Amino acid sequence: MTLLEFASGPGLQWALWIFVFGVVWRLIGALFLLSRKDLTKPREYNSMKAGLGAILSRSAPAHAFEKSIRFQHVTGYVWHFALFVSVLFFAPHILFFKSVLGFGWPHLPNTIILVTAITATAVLIALLIRRATHPVQRFISTVDDYISIFVVLIPLITGILAFAHFGARYETLLAIHLLSVEAMLIWFPFSKLMHAIMTMPARYQAGTAFGRRGVKA
Amino acid sequence: MRKDQTLGEFLRSQGVSRRGFLKYCSATASLMALPPSAVAQVAEALATARRPSVIWLSFQECTGCTESLTRSHAPTVESLIFDAISLDYHHTLQAAAGHGAEAAREAAMEENKGKYLLVVDGSIPAGNNGYSTIAGISNYDMLIDTAKDAFAIVAVGTCAAFGGLPQASPNPTGAVSVSDIITDKPIINVSGCPPIPVVITGVLAHFLTFGTIPALDALGRPAAFFGQNIHDRCYRRPFYERGEFAETFDDEGARKGWCLYKLGCKGPTTYNACATLKWNQGASFPIQSGHGCIGCSEPSFWDKGGFYDPISAGNWGSRDALLGAAAAGAALGVGSALAARARKRKAQAQEEA
Numbered sequence: 001m002t003l004l005e006f007a008s009g010p011g012l013q014w015a016l017w018i019f020v021f022g023v024v025w026r027l028i029g030a031l032f033l034l035s036r037k038d039l040t041k042p043r044e045y046n047s048m049k050a051g052l053g054a055i056l057s058r059s060a061p062a063h064a065f066e067k068s069i070r071f072q073h074v075t076g077y078v079w080h081f082a083l084f085v086s087v088l089f090f091a092p093h094i095l096f097f098k099s100v101l102g103f104g105w106p107h108l109p110n111t112i113i114l115v116t117a118i119t120a121t122a123v124l125i126a127l128l129i130r131r132a133t134h135p136v137q138r139f140i141s142t143v144d145d146y147i148s149i150f151v152v153l154i155p156l157i158t159g160i161l162a163f164a165h166f167g168a169r170y171e172t173l174l175a176i177h178l179l180s181v182e183a184m185l186i187w188f189p190f191s192k193l194m195h196a197i198m199t200m201p202a203r204y205q206a207g208t209a210f211g212r213r214g215v216k217a
Numbered sequence: 218m219r220k221d222q223t224l225g226e227f228l229r230s231q232g233v234s235r236r237g238f239l240k241y242c243s244a245t246a247s248l249m250a251l252p253p254s255a256v257a258q259v260a261e262a263l264a265t266a267r268r269p270s271v272i273w274l275s276f277q278e279c280t281g282c283t284e285s286l287t288r289s290h291a292p293t294v295e296s297l298i299f300d301a302i303s304l305d306y307h308h309t310l311q312a313a314a315g316h317g318a319e320a321a322r323e324a325a326m327e328e329n330k331g332k333y334l335l336v337v338d339g340s341i342p343a344g345n346n347g348y349s350t351i352a353g354i355s356n357y358d359m360l361i362d363t364a365k366d367a368f369a370i371v372a373v374g375t376c377a378a379f380g381g382l383p384q385a386s387p388n389p390t391g392a393v394s395v396s397d398i399i400t401d402k403p404i405i406n407v408s409g410c411p412p413i414p415v416v417i418t419g420v421l422a423h424f425l426t427f428g429t430i431p432a433l434d435a436l437g438r439p440a441a442f443f444g445q446n447i448h449d450r451c452y453r454r455p456f457y458e459r460g461e462f463a464e465t466f467d468d469e470g471a472r473k474g475w476c477l478y479k480l481g482c483k484g485p486t487t488y489n490a491c492a493t494l495k496w497n498q499g500a501s502f503p504i505q506s507g508h509g510c511i512g513c514s515e516p517s518f519w520d521k522g523g524f525y526d527p528i529s530a531g532n533w534g535s536r537d538a539l540l541g542a543a544a545a546g547a548a549l550g551v552g553s554a555l556a557a558r559a560r561k562r563k564a565q566a567q568e569e570a
Contacts, residue, residue, distance in 0.1 A: 032557075091460055
């Protein structure tokens, strides 16, 4: 069995099993935490409005911090947008998703994907440097942050190398790219990467909880 | 052709001009990635070379490799060089059969001890010697016997080089490649199903010119021919970069000659000279004729998923296994949530007490 056969076969299967197992475990665990007895009479509120309102209000920086977190805010959006475009609209990726999900969608030209992938990589490296050098960020960062950045950065770099056929044979680069994605999938459920799934529901839940108490979120 | 005739004499007798011969030498030198200064050496060596003795053993094969090498449409210099070798044993092409043919092989081996080239096509059944025999001799025994006094071995075709189709799962004959059995001789793997004719004559030309085997890649293939992958040399590559893909074999993209990646082309992971040398006197190659590369010069190409599955497709296993993982995760989630609640109740009870 070659490295690529392992990476696109058993390696992928194990990574997906662990990913699904971990994500379901954490989601179910979190859902069960939700039921809580009301100690006072809930206020009159629209739970959907409160939930969606919190999702929206937390998508923009709080006014008081607007200036001080502008860099992080902008780079955060650029990074996520560039990542999503690179992951979801590169033709070989769509073929990969199609083999897993059974359906595909239109792709973008490779040149656009190359720009978004390089942007995502550069922004993530800049954010990593900032995290490691900024006193406050450094203080609040844990090993989880650094590992999470690392397991996302490596697929980006190996992906660009595989795309450019640079550094090693294509099949080797593709195998390393797949293995790095698998490492990310395995790390995902047990780390801060879970924010990709948890962020929106958590904001929604916070919004409804505030709504019940009559707090404007 | 007389046995003592040089290659140069033979080619002249066949009407090949000096100009045509030198053209071939230049092309061969550049194909083998030799500097221009080596052309004269190639020409000199080839012109004065005596006919090398070649013994060709055909084992578990389909004769496609022999067809590829002998059925050139026009008598090219390549095919004439192939004609010029002293093919002392080839049971598909020779008139003799049975013990007479075996006697010819033994005589050639004796006469050219340590100097003859052994060409093998087809894999060797290691599971049971009885699966493939010639004149009652098993492939395994014949290979061991003929290889021991050979100068070098050329494994022609993917079956001889890597096991090929006979080795494909479930490999009923226990097929193995030449290099799985012979470990003490130089082996040149000229893989492909079939290999490109000019690659085998290029290897022969190298052998005639320098008396050595050419530089090989990690899989024992001549690096000059197998050094680059099809995708990097494909004339359809710009369509790949632009994201223009044929979605089916008869859509607009296919008619416009767009990239065949989505239709399972294995060009990016296949190393061969098809995209540059092409086939049938440079007329075309599979991708040019509208079908993706199937990766036939790579080991285990039959078992690397479907020919029409894109390279980036993953084998993610069964849905049941994923559902099982989800169920296990759900069970653990419920269990840990219940345990957390129990701990909370206990703490509350302790607090109240």
